[in-house]
Amino acid sequence: MLPVYIIIGVVVVLAIILFILYNGLVRLRNQVKNAWAQIDVQLKRRYDLIPNLVETAKGYMKHERETLESVTKARNLAQQLSSAGAGERAKAEGELSSVLSRLLAVVENYPDLKANQNFLALQEELASTENKISFSRQFYNDSVLRYNNKTQMVPSNIVASMFGFKASEFFEVTLTAEREAPKVSFT
Amino acid sequence: MLTIGMGALLILIGYFLGLAFDSAITGLVIAILLWVILSLVAYFQGDSILLSMSRAKKIKRDDHPRLYNVVEEMKIASGLEKMPNIYIIDDPALNAFATGRDPNRASVAITSGLLQKLNRDELQGVIGHEISHIKNRDVLLMAMCGVLLGTIVLLAWYGGRFLIFGAAGSRRSSSSGGGGGATIIILVVALVFMILAPIFAQLIYFAISRKREYLADASSALYTRYPEGLASALEKLGASTGQLKSANKATAPMYIINPFRKKGMKASDLSSTHPPISERIRILRAMSGASFNDYDQAYSQVHGGKGVVPAASLAAATVPIATVKLEGEAGEPNEIQRARETSDVMWRLSNYTTIECDCGAKLRVPPKFKEPRIKCPHCGRTHQL
Secondary structure, three states: OHHHHHHHHHHHHHHHHHHHHHHHHHHHHHHHHHHHHHHHHHHHHHHHHHHHHHHHHHOOOHHHHHHHHHHHHHHHHHHHHHHOOHHHHHHHHHHHHHHHHHHHHHHOOOHHHHHOHHHHHHHHHHHHHHHHHHHHHHHHHHHHHHHHHHHHOOOHHHHHHHOOOOOOOOOOOOHHHHHOOOOOOOO | OHHHHHHHHHHHHHHHHHHHOOOHHHHHHHHHHHHHHHHHHHHHHHHHHHHHHOOEEEEOOOOOHHHHHHHHHHHHHHOOOOOOEEEEEOOOOOOEEEEOOOHHHOEEEEEHHHHHHOOHHHHHHHHHHHHHHHHOOHHHHHHHHHHHHHHHHHHHHHHHHHHHHHHHHHHHHHOOOOOHHHHHHHHHHHHHHHHHHHHHHHHHHHHHHHHHHHHHHHHHHHHHOOHHHHHHHHHHHHHOOOOOOOOOHHHHHHEOOOOOOOOOOOOOOOOOOOOOHHHHHHHHHOOOOOOHHHHHHHHHHHHOOOOOOOHHHOOOOOOOOOOOOOOOOOOOOOHHHHHHHHHHHHHHHOOOEEEEOOOOOEEEEOOOOOOOEEEOOOOOOEEEO
16 A cells, blocks of 8 residues: 555655746746847837937937938838847847937037937937847846756756747847947047 | 844744743743734835835836836846836935835835936946845845844843843742752843843844845846946945935835945944945956856955855856946936936925026925916016916
Protein backbone atom coordinates (compact mmCIF):
# COMPACT_ATOMS: atom_id res chain seq x y z
CA MET A 1 0.00 0.00 0.00
CA LEU A 2 2.81 2.37 0.98
CA PRO A 3 4.59 2.51 -2.43
CA VAL A 4 1.32 3.63 -4.01
CA TYR A 5 1.21 6.66 -1.72
CA ILE A 6 4.83 7.47 -2.51
CA ILE A 7 4.15 7.32 -6.24
CA ILE A 8 1.07 9.52 -5.86
CA GLY A 9 3.12 11.96 -3.76
CA VAL A 10 5.88 12.17 -6.36
CA VAL A 11 3.36 12.70 -9.16
CA VAL A 12 1.63 15.50 -7.22
CA VAL A 13 4.92 17.24 -6.47
CA LEU A 14 5.99 16.97 -10.12
CA ALA A 15 2.63 18.37 -11.24
CA ILE A 16 2.99 21.34 -8.87
CA ILE A 17 6.50 22.07 -10.17
CA LEU A 18 5.19 21.86 -13.73
CA PHE A 19 2.38 24.31 -12.93
CA ILE A 20 4.76 26.78 -11.33
CA LEU A 21 7.22 26.66 -14.25
CA TYR A 22 4.43 26.91 -16.81
CA ASN A 23 2.80 29.87 -15.06
CA GLY A 24 6.15 31.61 -14.75
CA LEU A 25 6.67 31.28 -18.50
CA VAL A 26 3.18 32.53 -19.27
CA ARG A 27 3.66 35.53 -16.99
CA LEU A 28 6.93 36.46 -18.70
CA ARG A 29 5.44 35.96 -22.17
CA ASN A 30 2.56 38.28 -21.27
CA GLN A 31 5.00 40.81 -19.89
CA VAL A 32 6.85 40.76 -23.21
CA LYS A 33 3.56 41.21 -25.07
CA ASN A 34 2.49 44.11 -22.85
CA ALA A 35 5.87 45.77 -23.17
CA TRP A 36 5.59 45.53 -26.95
CA ALA A 37 2.13 47.08 -26.84
CA GLN A 38 3.51 49.91 -24.71
CA ILE A 39 6.14 50.72 -27.37
CA ASP A 40 3.35 50.79 -29.94
CA VAL A 41 1.27 53.18 -27.85
CA GLN A 42 4.17 55.61 -27.54
CA LEU A 43 5.09 55.43 -31.24
CA LYS A 44 1.47 56.18 -32.18
CA ARG A 45 1.45 59.08 -29.74
CA ARG A 46 4.47 60.45 -31.58
CA TYR A 47 2.71 60.19 -34.97
CA ASP A 48 -0.16 62.21 -33.50
CA LEU A 49 2.03 64.92 -31.99
CA ILE A 50 4.23 65.66 -34.98
CA PRO A 51 1.64 67.27 -37.33
CA ASN A 52 0.62 69.69 -34.53
CA LEU A 53 4.21 70.55 -33.81
CA VAL A 54 5.01 71.14 -37.47
CA GLU A 55 1.88 73.25 -37.88
CA THR A 56 2.79 75.47 -34.93
CA ALA A 57 6.42 75.79 -35.95
CA LYS A 58 5.65 76.58 -39.61
CA GLY A 59 4.56 80.16 -38.90
CA TYR A 60 7.82 80.99 -37.14
CA MET A 61 10.40 78.92 -38.99
CA LYS A 62 10.29 80.41 -42.47
CA HIS A 63 13.86 79.35 -43.24
CA GLU A 64 13.51 75.77 -42.08
CA ARG A 65 11.06 74.46 -44.66
CA GLU A 66 13.38 71.60 -45.53
CA THR A 67 13.78 70.48 -41.92
CA LEU A 68 10.05 70.60 -41.34
CA GLU A 69 9.36 68.70 -44.54
CA SER A 70 11.88 66.03 -43.69
CA VAL A 71 10.19 65.57 -40.31
CA THR A 72 6.78 65.16 -41.92
CA LYS A 73 8.22 62.78 -44.49
CA ALA A 74 9.98 60.65 -41.90
CA ARG A 75 6.81 60.52 -39.83
CA ASN A 76 4.67 59.39 -42.75
CA LEU A 77 7.22 56.77 -43.75
CA ALA A 78 7.40 55.43 -40.19
CA GLN A 79 3.62 55.27 -40.00
CA GLN A 80 3.42 53.37 -43.29
CA LEU A 81 5.99 50.87 -42.08
CA SER A 82 4.30 50.39 -38.71
CA SER A 83 2.88 47.08 -39.83
CA ALA A 84 6.15 45.96 -41.44
CA GLY A 85 8.77 43.73 -39.80
CA ALA A 86 10.55 44.78 -36.63
CA GLY A 87 13.84 45.47 -38.37
CA GLU A 88 12.47 47.79 -41.08
CA ARG A 89 10.26 49.53 -38.59
CA ALA A 90 13.05 50.15 -36.13
CA LYS A 91 15.08 51.76 -38.90
CA ALA A 92 12.27 54.13 -39.88
CA GLU A 93 11.60 55.09 -36.25
CA GLY A 94 15.29 55.69 -35.65
CA GLU A 95 15.39 58.00 -38.66
CA LEU A 96 12.34 59.88 -37.34
CA SER A 97 13.99 60.31 -33.93
CA SER A 98 17.09 61.76 -35.50
CA VAL A 99 15.30 64.33 -37.71
CA LEU A 100 13.14 65.32 -34.74
CA SER A 101 16.10 66.01 -32.51
CA ARG A 102 17.59 68.08 -35.35
CA LEU A 103 14.38 70.12 -35.47
CA LEU A 104 14.34 70.67 -31.71
CA ALA A 105 17.96 71.80 -31.82
CA VAL A 106 17.20 74.35 -34.55
CA VAL A 107 14.34 75.77 -32.46
CA GLU A 108 16.99 77.41 -30.24
CA ASN A 109 17.43 79.87 -33.09
CA TYR A 110 13.84 81.16 -32.92
CA PRO A 111 13.17 83.04 -29.67
CA ASP A 112 9.60 83.92 -30.74
CA LEU A 113 8.79 80.26 -31.21
CA LYS A 114 10.35 79.40 -27.87
CA ALA A 115 8.08 81.96 -26.20
CA ASN A 116 4.97 80.34 -27.68
CA GLN A 117 3.18 78.51 -24.85
CA ASN A 118 1.48 76.13 -27.23
CA PHE A 119 4.78 75.16 -28.79
CA LEU A 120 6.47 74.72 -25.41
CA ALA A 121 3.73 72.36 -24.30
CA LEU A 122 4.06 70.37 -27.53
CA GLN A 123 7.81 70.28 -27.17
CA GLU A 124 7.56 68.92 -23.64
CA GLU A 125 5.10 66.26 -24.84
CA LEU A 126 7.34 65.29 -27.72
CA ALA A 127 10.52 65.17 -25.62
CA SER A 128 8.71 63.06 -23.05
CA THR A 129 7.29 60.76 -25.73
CA GLU A 130 10.83 60.24 -27.05
CA ASN A 131 11.86 59.26 -23.52
CA LYS A 132 8.87 56.98 -23.12
CA ILE A 133 9.73 55.27 -26.41
CA SER A 134 13.24 54.56 -25.27
CA PHE A 135 12.15 53.51 -21.77
CA SER A 136 9.48 51.19 -23.10
CA ARG A 137 12.01 49.72 -25.51
CA GLN A 138 14.40 49.29 -22.62
CA PHE A 139 11.77 47.49 -20.57
CA TYR A 140 10.76 45.39 -23.57
CA ASN A 141 14.33 44.27 -24.15
CA ASP A 142 14.80 43.50 -20.43
CA SER A 143 11.62 41.44 -20.48
CA VAL A 144 12.69 39.61 -23.63
CA LEU A 145 16.05 38.82 -22.05
CA ARG A 146 14.38 37.38 -18.95
CA TYR A 147 11.86 35.42 -21.02
CA ASN A 148 14.48 34.05 -23.39
CA ASN A 149 16.71 33.04 -20.49
CA LYS A 150 13.78 31.13 -19.00
CA THR A 151 13.02 29.35 -22.26
CA GLN A 152 16.64 28.25 -22.62
CA MET A 153 17.65 27.40 -19.06
CA VAL A 154 17.10 24.13 -17.22
CA PRO A 155 14.53 23.17 -15.98
CA SER A 156 12.06 25.63 -17.49
CA ASN A 157 13.37 24.96 -21.01
CA ILE A 158 11.81 21.47 -20.82
CA VAL A 159 8.41 22.97 -20.08
CA ALA A 160 8.99 25.65 -22.73
CA SER A 161 9.68 23.11 -25.47
CA MET A 162 6.76 20.93 -24.32
CA PHE A 163 4.27 23.77 -24.69
CA GLY A 164 5.86 25.65 -27.55
CA PHE A 165 7.19 28.81 -25.83
CA LYS A 166 9.41 30.38 -28.46
CA ALA A 167 12.17 32.90 -27.83
CA SER A 168 11.27 36.51 -28.65
CA GLU A 169 13.13 39.04 -30.75
CA PHE A 170 14.87 42.09 -29.30
CA PHE A 171 13.86 45.54 -30.50
CA GLU A 172 17.17 46.97 -31.64
CA VAL A 173 17.38 50.45 -32.99
CA THR A 174 20.42 51.60 -34.87
CA LEU A 175 21.65 53.27 -31.71
CA THR A 176 24.43 55.25 -33.31
CA ALA A 177 22.08 57.21 -35.54
CA GLU A 178 19.83 58.06 -32.63
CA ARG A 179 22.21 58.70 -29.80
CA GLU A 180 24.68 60.71 -31.81
CA ALA A 181 22.02 63.01 -33.14
CA PRO A 182 23.76 66.04 -34.61
CA LYS A 183 24.04 68.76 -32.00
CA VAL A 184 23.65 72.09 -33.72
CA SER A 185 24.96 75.05 -31.81
CA PHE A 186 24.38 78.71 -32.62
CA THR A 187 26.92 80.66 -30.67
CA MET B 1 16.60 38.17 7.72
CA LEU B 2 16.61 41.39 9.73
CA THR B 3 12.83 41.48 9.67
CA ILE B 4 12.71 38.03 11.24
CA GLY B 5 15.11 39.28 13.93
CA MET B 6 12.68 42.06 14.76
CA GLY B 7 9.77 39.62 14.94
CA ALA B 8 11.81 37.43 17.32
CA LEU B 9 12.42 40.46 19.53
CA LEU B 10 8.69 41.13 19.67
CA ILE B 11 7.89 37.56 20.64
CA LEU B 12 10.59 37.53 23.34
CA ILE B 13 9.34 40.76 24.80
CA GLY B 14 5.83 39.38 24.87
CA TYR B 15 7.14 36.33 26.68
CA PHE B 16 8.89 38.36 29.35
CA LEU B 17 5.92 40.62 29.71
CA GLY B 18 3.87 37.50 30.34
CA LEU B 19 6.02 36.83 33.41
CA ALA B 20 4.51 39.92 34.95
CA PHE B 21 1.09 38.32 34.61
CA ASP B 22 2.34 34.94 35.84
CA SER B 23 1.66 33.46 32.39
CA ALA B 24 3.88 33.80 29.37
CA ILE B 25 1.03 33.03 26.98
CA THR B 26 -0.99 36.11 27.99
CA GLY B 27 1.99 38.32 27.20
CA LEU B 28 2.55 36.68 23.83
CA VAL B 29 -1.08 37.05 22.91
CA ILE B 30 -1.07 40.73 23.87
CA ALA B 31 2.09 41.37 21.82
CA ILE B 32 0.84 39.64 18.70
CA LEU B 33 -2.66 41.10 18.95
CA LEU B 34 -1.29 44.61 19.27
CA TRP B 35 0.98 44.06 16.29
CA VAL B 36 -1.82 42.67 14.13
CA ILE B 37 -4.15 45.59 14.91
CA LEU B 38 -1.50 48.22 14.26
CA SER B 39 -0.43 46.44 11.06
CA LEU B 40 -3.98 46.37 9.75
CA VAL B 41 -4.38 50.09 10.40
CA ALA B 42 -1.06 50.80 8.70
CA TYR B 43 -1.94 48.51 5.80
CA PHE B 44 -5.32 49.99 4.97
CA GLN B 45 -4.94 53.58 6.10
CA GLY B 46 -1.19 54.18 5.99
CA ASP B 47 -1.02 56.09 2.73
CA SER B 48 -4.01 58.32 3.32
CA ILE B 49 -2.83 59.11 6.86
CA LEU B 50 0.61 59.98 5.57
CA LEU B 51 -0.63 62.08 2.67
CA SER B 52 -3.13 64.05 4.71
CA MET B 53 -0.58 64.54 7.46
CA SER B 54 1.85 66.10 5.04
CA ARG B 55 -0.95 68.19 3.48
CA ALA B 56 -0.10 66.89 0.03
CA LYS B 57 -2.21 68.03 -2.93
CA LYS B 58 -3.03 65.60 -5.70
CA ILE B 59 -2.29 66.81 -9.21
CA LYS B 60 -3.55 65.83 -12.65
CA ARG B 61 -1.66 65.75 -15.93
CA ASP B 62 -2.62 69.31 -16.86
CA ASP B 63 -1.53 70.79 -13.55
CA HIS B 64 2.12 69.98 -14.09
CA PRO B 65 2.74 68.16 -17.39
CA ARG B 66 6.49 67.82 -16.88
CA LEU B 67 6.19 66.13 -13.47
CA TYR B 68 3.39 63.91 -14.76
CA ASN B 69 5.45 62.93 -17.79
CA VAL B 70 8.54 62.14 -15.74
CA VAL B 71 6.51 59.91 -13.43
CA GLU B 72 4.97 58.18 -16.43
CA GLU B 73 8.42 57.68 -17.98
CA MET B 74 9.65 56.01 -14.80
CA LYS B 75 6.47 53.97 -14.57
CA ILE B 76 7.18 52.64 -18.07
CA ALA B 77 10.88 52.05 -17.37
CA SER B 78 10.13 50.07 -14.22
CA GLY B 79 7.31 48.10 -15.84
CA LEU B 80 4.84 49.19 -13.18
CA GLU B 81 1.33 48.30 -14.31
CA LYS B 82 -0.61 51.24 -12.94
CA MET B 83 0.20 54.91 -12.96
CA PRO B 84 0.78 56.05 -9.36
CA ASN B 85 -1.03 59.11 -7.99
CA ILE B 86 1.09 62.23 -7.90
CA TYR B 87 1.07 64.73 -5.03
CA ILE B 88 2.81 68.03 -4.43
CA ILE B 89 3.55 69.18 -0.87
CA ASP B 90 3.65 72.94 -0.50
CA ASP B 91 6.91 73.19 1.44
CA PRO B 92 10.19 74.91 0.55
CA ALA B 93 12.19 72.03 2.08
CA LEU B 94 13.65 69.59 -0.46
CA ASN B 95 12.25 66.08 -0.23
CA ALA B 96 10.11 63.44 -1.90
CA PHE B 97 8.47 60.21 -0.82
CA ALA B 98 6.50 57.22 -2.05
CA THR B 99 3.62 55.48 -0.33
CA GLY B 100 0.90 52.89 -0.93
CA ARG B 101 0.51 49.33 0.25
CA ASP B 102 0.89 47.68 -3.14
CA PRO B 103 2.09 48.72 -6.60
CA ASN B 104 -1.49 49.19 -7.81
CA ARG B 105 -2.41 51.70 -5.09
CA ALA B 106 0.75 53.74 -4.90
CA SER B 107 1.46 57.45 -4.72
CA VAL B 108 4.55 59.58 -5.10
CA ALA B 109 4.80 62.98 -3.45
CA ILE B 110 7.34 65.73 -3.96
CA THR B 111 7.77 69.08 -2.21
CA SER B 112 7.29 72.21 -4.26
CA GLY B 113 10.79 73.25 -3.17
CA LEU B 114 12.37 70.20 -4.75
CA LEU B 115 10.22 70.45 -7.85
CA GLN B 116 11.57 73.89 -8.69
CA LYS B 117 15.16 73.06 -7.77
CA LEU B 118 15.69 70.04 -10.01
CA ASN B 119 16.17 69.92 -13.75
CA ARG B 120 14.59 67.18 -15.77
CA ASP B 121 17.35 64.58 -15.47
CA GLU B 122 17.57 65.08 -11.73
CA LEU B 123 13.82 64.90 -11.33
CA GLN B 124 13.90 61.64 -13.28
CA GLY B 125 16.51 60.22 -10.90
CA VAL B 126 14.49 61.17 -7.81
CA ILE B 127 11.22 59.85 -9.23
CA GLY B 128 13.03 56.67 -10.33
CA HIS B 129 14.16 56.22 -6.72
CA GLU B 130 10.61 56.65 -5.43
CA ILE B 131 9.06 54.41 -8.09
CA SER B 132 11.51 51.67 -7.18
CA HIS B 133 10.39 51.92 -3.54
CA ILE B 134 6.94 51.14 -4.93
CA LYS B 135 8.17 48.43 -7.30
CA ASN B 136 10.27 46.73 -4.59
CA ARG B 137 7.33 46.94 -2.16
CA ASP B 138 9.49 48.82 0.33
CA VAL B 139 6.51 50.87 1.43
CA LEU B 140 4.78 47.78 2.76
CA LEU B 141 7.98 46.33 4.22
CA MET B 142 8.90 49.52 6.08
CA ALA B 143 5.33 50.02 7.30
CA MET B 144 5.31 46.53 8.78
CA CYS B 145 8.75 46.99 10.32
CA GLY B 146 7.75 50.38 11.66
CA VAL B 147 4.67 48.92 13.30
CA LEU B 148 6.78 46.08 14.68
CA LEU B 149 9.20 48.61 16.13
CA GLY B 150 6.38 50.70 17.56
CA THR B 151 4.82 47.65 19.21
CA ILE B 152 8.13 46.63 20.76
CA VAL B 153 8.75 50.10 22.12
CA LEU B 154 5.22 50.36 23.49
CA LEU B 155 5.28 46.94 25.15
CA ALA B 156 8.75 47.45 26.61
CA TRP B 157 7.69 50.78 28.09
CA TYR B 158 4.61 49.40 29.79
CA GLY B 159 6.25 46.08 30.58
CA GLY B 160 9.15 47.77 32.33
CA ARG B 161 6.77 49.67 34.57
CA PHE B 162 4.73 46.56 35.28
CA LEU B 163 7.80 44.66 36.35
CA ILE B 164 9.04 47.40 38.66
CA PHE B 165 5.82 48.50 40.33
CA GLY B 166 3.17 45.86 39.71
CA ALA B 167 4.86 42.49 39.84
CA ALA B 168 7.06 43.22 42.85
CA GLY B 169 4.06 43.59 45.15
CA SER B 170 2.00 40.65 43.95
CA ARG B 171 4.96 38.33 43.75
CA ARG B 172 5.88 38.69 47.41
CA SER B 173 2.51 37.35 48.49
CA SER B 174 2.12 34.59 45.88
CA SER B 175 5.55 32.93 46.01
CA SER B 176 6.15 32.55 49.70
CA GLY B 177 8.09 29.26 49.55
CA GLY B 178 11.34 28.28 47.79
CA GLY B 179 12.32 29.37 44.26
CA GLY B 180 12.08 33.04 45.19
CA GLY B 181 15.72 33.61 44.22
CA ALA B 182 15.21 32.17 40.75
CA THR B 183 12.16 34.34 40.20
CA ILE B 184 14.13 37.46 41.06
CA ILE B 185 16.88 36.53 38.59
CA ILE B 186 14.29 36.00 35.85
CA LEU B 187 12.69 39.32 36.72
CA VAL B 188 16.02 41.13 36.50
CA VAL B 189 16.79 39.49 33.14
CA ALA B 190 13.34 40.48 31.93
CA LEU B 191 13.84 44.05 33.07
CA VAL B 192 17.20 44.37 31.33
CA PHE B 193 15.66 42.91 28.21
CA MET B 194 12.79 45.40 28.36
CA ILE B 195 15.33 48.20 28.33
CA LEU B 196 17.55 46.77 25.59
CA ALA B 197 14.91 45.41 23.21
CA PRO B 198 13.66 48.79 21.92
CA ILE B 199 17.24 49.89 21.25
CA PHE B 200 18.03 46.73 19.28
CA ALA B 201 14.74 46.92 17.42
CA GLN B 202 15.53 50.49 16.44
CA LEU B 203 18.98 49.57 15.15
CA ILE B 204 17.60 46.69 13.12
CA TYR B 205 14.90 48.95 11.72
CA PHE B 206 17.50 51.50 10.64
CA ALA B 207 19.63 48.81 9.04
CA ILE B 208 16.69 47.53 6.96
CA SER B 209 15.81 51.05 5.93
CA ARG B 210 19.36 51.87 4.80
CA LYS B 211 19.54 48.66 2.76
CA ARG B 212 16.33 49.53 0.93
CA GLU B 213 17.65 53.02 0.21
CA TYR B 214 20.73 51.60 -1.50
CA LEU B 215 18.55 49.23 -3.50
CA ALA B 216 16.28 52.09 -4.57
CA ASP B 217 19.32 54.11 -5.68
CA ALA B 218 20.55 51.12 -7.68
CA SER B 219 17.13 50.66 -9.28
CA SER B 220 16.85 54.33 -10.12
CA ALA B 221 20.20 54.16 -11.92
CA LEU B 222 19.02 51.07 -13.78
CA TYR B 223 15.70 52.60 -14.85
CA THR B 224 17.10 55.94 -15.97
CA ARG B 225 20.36 54.44 -17.29
CA TYR B 226 21.83 57.67 -15.97
CA PRO B 227 23.19 57.54 -12.37
CA GLU B 228 24.51 61.09 -12.69
CA GLY B 229 20.94 62.44 -12.65
CA LEU B 230 20.23 61.07 -9.18
CA ALA B 231 23.75 61.89 -7.99
CA SER B 232 23.41 65.53 -8.91
CA ALA B 233 19.90 65.68 -7.41
CA LEU B 234 21.28 64.27 -4.16
CA GLU B 235 23.99 66.90 -4.24
CA LYS B 236 21.34 69.61 -4.33
CA LEU B 237 19.36 67.86 -1.60
CA GLY B 238 22.46 67.54 0.55
CA ALA B 239 23.30 71.22 0.23
CA SER B 240 19.94 72.31 1.61
CA THR B 241 19.37 72.62 5.35
CA GLY B 242 15.62 73.13 5.62
CA GLN B 243 13.72 70.43 7.49
CA LEU B 244 10.37 69.24 6.30
CA LYS B 245 7.68 70.55 8.65
CA SER B 246 5.25 67.70 8.24
CA ALA B 247 7.61 64.71 8.45
CA ASN B 248 7.65 62.45 11.45
CA LYS B 249 9.77 59.54 12.64
CA ALA B 250 7.43 56.80 11.47
CA THR B 251 7.36 58.05 7.89
CA ALA B 252 11.06 58.92 7.61
CA PRO B 253 12.21 55.82 5.66
CA MET B 254 9.90 56.67 2.76
CA TYR B 255 11.59 59.97 1.94
CA ILE B 256 14.43 60.28 -0.54
CA ILE B 257 16.68 61.77 2.14
CA ASN B 258 16.31 61.62 5.90
CA PRO B 259 13.97 64.49 6.82
CA PHE B 260 15.59 64.78 10.29
CA ARG B 261 19.11 64.90 9.00
CA LYS B 262 21.57 67.09 10.82
CA LYS B 263 24.67 68.65 9.32
CA GLY B 264 27.89 66.65 9.40
CA MET B 265 26.46 63.19 9.95
CA LYS B 266 29.15 60.54 10.20
CA ALA B 267 29.56 57.91 7.51
CA SER B 268 29.25 55.05 9.99
CA ASP B 269 26.08 56.35 11.57
CA LEU B 270 24.03 53.38 12.71
CA SER B 271 21.12 55.42 14.01
CA SER B 272 19.80 56.78 10.75
CA THR B 273 17.14 55.65 8.33
CA HIS B 274 19.24 56.78 5.37
CA PRO B 275 22.86 56.26 4.35
CA PRO B 276 24.91 59.47 4.31
CA ILE B 277 24.20 61.48 1.17
CA SER B 278 27.87 61.98 0.33
CA GLU B 279 28.36 58.22 0.26
CA ARG B 280 25.31 57.66 -1.93
CA ILE B 281 26.63 60.24 -4.39
CA ARG B 282 30.10 58.69 -4.44
CA ILE B 283 28.65 55.23 -5.13
CA LEU B 284 26.49 56.53 -7.98
CA ARG B 285 29.42 58.36 -9.53
CA ALA B 286 31.70 55.32 -9.23
CA MET B 287 29.36 53.19 -11.34
CA SER B 288 30.89 52.00 -14.60
CA GLY B 289 27.55 50.86 -16.05
CA ALA B 290 23.92 51.18 -15.04
CA SER B 291 23.17 47.60 -13.95
CA PHE B 292 22.74 46.24 -10.42
CA ASN B 293 26.13 44.55 -10.79
CA ASP B 294 27.77 47.89 -11.42
CA TYR B 295 26.08 49.41 -8.38
CA ASP B 296 27.18 46.49 -6.26
CA GLN B 297 30.77 46.87 -7.39
CA ALA B 298 30.70 50.62 -6.84
CA TYR B 299 29.29 50.03 -3.36
CA SER B 300 32.09 47.62 -2.42
CA GLN B 301 34.60 50.06 -3.81
CA VAL B 302 33.30 53.09 -1.87
CA HIS B 303 31.99 51.45 1.27
CA GLY B 304 34.11 48.31 1.48
CA GLY B 305 32.74 44.90 2.28
CA LYS B 306 30.09 43.01 0.38
CA GLY B 307 27.53 44.60 -1.91
CA VAL B 308 24.01 45.60 -0.94
CA VAL B 309 21.91 44.40 -3.84
CA PRO B 310 20.15 41.08 -3.11
CA ALA B 311 21.91 38.31 -5.02
CA ALA B 312 18.66 37.24 -6.70
CA SER B 313 18.36 40.50 -8.63
CA LEU B 314 21.97 40.54 -9.83
CA ALA B 315 21.70 39.90 -13.55
CA ALA B 316 24.75 39.18 -15.64
CA ALA B 317 23.71 41.52 -18.43
CA THR B 318 25.85 44.58 -18.99
CA VAL B 319 23.93 47.82 -19.16
CA PRO B 320 25.64 50.86 -20.59
CA ILE B 321 25.08 54.33 -19.16
CA ALA B 322 23.32 56.70 -21.54
CA THR B 323 25.96 59.21 -22.50
CA VAL B 324 23.77 61.64 -24.40
CA LYS B 325 20.37 62.19 -22.88
CA LEU B 326 17.70 62.05 -25.56
CA GLU B 327 15.87 65.23 -24.73
CA GLY B 328 17.75 68.28 -25.88
CA GLU B 329 18.45 71.15 -23.53
CA ALA B 330 16.28 73.19 -25.86
CA GLY B 331 13.00 73.04 -23.97
CA GLU B 332 14.49 72.92 -20.49
CA PRO B 333 13.10 75.71 -18.28
CA ASN B 334 15.61 77.34 -15.95
CA GLU B 335 15.23 77.59 -12.18
CA ILE B 336 13.33 80.89 -12.20
CA GLN B 337 10.86 79.58 -14.77
CA ARG B 338 10.43 76.41 -12.75
CA ALA B 339 9.80 78.42 -9.58
CA ARG B 340 7.09 80.47 -11.36
CA GLU B 341 5.55 77.36 -12.85
CA THR B 342 5.47 75.59 -9.47
CA SER B 343 3.97 78.55 -7.63
CA ASP B 344 1.31 78.87 -10.36
CA VAL B 345 0.39 75.23 -9.77
CA MET B 346 0.24 75.69 -6.00
CA TRP B 347 -2.04 78.72 -6.29
CA ARG B 348 -4.30 76.91 -8.73
CA LEU B 349 -4.49 73.87 -6.45
CA SER B 350 -5.69 76.18 -3.66
CA ASN B 351 -8.50 77.28 -6.02
CA TYR B 352 -7.07 80.74 -6.66
CA THR B 353 -7.74 82.30 -10.07
CA THR B 354 -4.78 83.90 -11.78
CA ILE B 355 -5.25 86.96 -14.00
CA GLU B 356 -2.34 88.32 -15.97
CA CYS B 357 -2.68 92.07 -16.27
CA ASP B 358 -1.33 93.89 -19.31
CA CYS B 359 1.05 95.82 -17.06
CA GLY B 360 2.84 92.54 -16.26
CA ALA B 361 1.40 92.03 -12.77
CA LYS B 362 -0.15 88.70 -11.86
CA LEU B 363 -3.35 88.90 -9.83
CA ARG B 364 -4.13 85.94 -7.56
CA VAL B 365 -7.84 86.02 -6.79
CA PRO B 366 -8.83 83.96 -3.73
CA PRO B 367 -11.84 81.62 -4.06
CA LYS B 368 -13.72 83.68 -1.46
CA PHE B 369 -13.70 86.77 -3.69
CA LYS B 370 -17.23 87.15 -5.11
CA GLU B 371 -17.19 90.53 -6.93
CA PRO B 372 -17.75 90.42 -10.71
CA ARG B 373 -14.64 92.53 -11.48
CA ILE B 374 -11.32 93.31 -9.90
CA LYS B 375 -8.96 96.28 -10.18
CA CYS B 376 -5.26 95.80 -10.74
CA PRO B 377 -3.46 97.32 -7.74
CA HIS B 378 -0.43 98.06 -9.89
CA CYS B 379 -1.84 100.01 -12.84
CA GLY B 380 -5.55 100.39 -12.04
CA ARG B 381 -7.05 98.47 -14.98
CA THR B 382 -10.24 96.59 -14.19
CA HIS B 383 -10.60 92.92 -15.09
CA GLN B 384 -13.76 90.84 -15.50
CA LEU B 385 -13.91 87.69 -13.44
